[in-house]
Amino acid sequence: MSNLGNLTDKILEEAKIKAQRQIGEAEAFSKDTVSRKVKEAEEKKAKMLEKAAFDANLLKERMISNAEVNSRNEVLSSKQRIIDKVFEEAKKRLGELPKDQYIEYVKTTLSSLNLKGTETLLVKKEYRDDLKALGLGYEISEESVESGFQVKDDKISLNYNFNDMVDFYRDELVKDVADALFKE
Structure with a gap:
C-alpha cells in the first residue's frame, strides 16, 4: 500500500501542479483581459474626449459666427435706417x-x-x-x-x-x- 500511497501522493502532487498552472494561466488571462479592456476603455475615453473637444470647439465657432452675423446684420440694419432718414430729410428739405x-x-x-x-x-x-x-x-x-x-x-x-x-x-x-x- 505504500506504493498506492506514493502513487496517490504523486497524482495529488501532479494535480496540484496542474491546478496551480491553470490558476496561473487563468490569472494571467484575467490580467491580460482586464489590461486590454482598460486600454480599450482608455482609448475610447480619449476618443470621446477628443470628439467632445472637437464638438465643443465647433459649437464655439458656430456661436461666434452667429454672433458676428447677428452683429453685422444689426449694423447693416442701423445703417439702412440712417440712410432711410437721410432720404426722408432730403425730401423734406427739397419740399421746403x-x-x-x-x-x-x-x-x-x-x-x-x-x-x-x-x-x-x-x-x-x-x-x-x-x-x-x-x-x-x-x-x-x-x-x-x-x-x-x-x-x-x-x-x-x-x-x-x-x-x-x-x-x-x-x-x-x-x-x-x-x-x-x-x-x-
Whole structure:
C-alpha cells in the first residue's frame, strides 16, 4: 500500500501542479483581459474626449459666427435706417426750398426741356403767383403739387415732383450716400 500511497501522493502532487498552472494561466488571462479592456476603455475615453473637444470647439465657432452675423446684420440694419432718414430729410428739405431757389429750379429745368409751349405747369401753391408774374410762356394750373412741379400736356406728363424723383434715383444714390456717411 505504500506504493498506492506514493502513487496517490504523486497524482495529488501532479494535480496540484496542474491546478496551480491553470490558476496561473487563468490569472494571467484575467490580467491580460482586464489590461486590454482598460486600454480599450482608455482609448475610447480619449476618443470621446477628443470628439467632445472637437464638438465643443465647433459649437464655439458656430456661436461666434452667429454672433458676428447677428452683429453685422444689426449694423447693416442701423445703417439702412440712417440712410432711410437721410432720404426722408432730403425730401423734406427739397419740399421746403426757399422761393428763390424753387423758382430758379423751375426756370432752369424748363429751359433744358424741349417743350412746345402749350403745356400746363402744376407748381407749389405758395409760388404760383410768383411764377405767373415771371411770364414763362406756360399756363400755370390752379392745381398744385406738394413739391417740385409737373409739366402736363394732352399726351404727356413730366413729373419733377421732388419726392418721386428722390424715390426714382434712390437706388443709384444709395451707394454714394452710404459712402459719404460711413467712410471706413
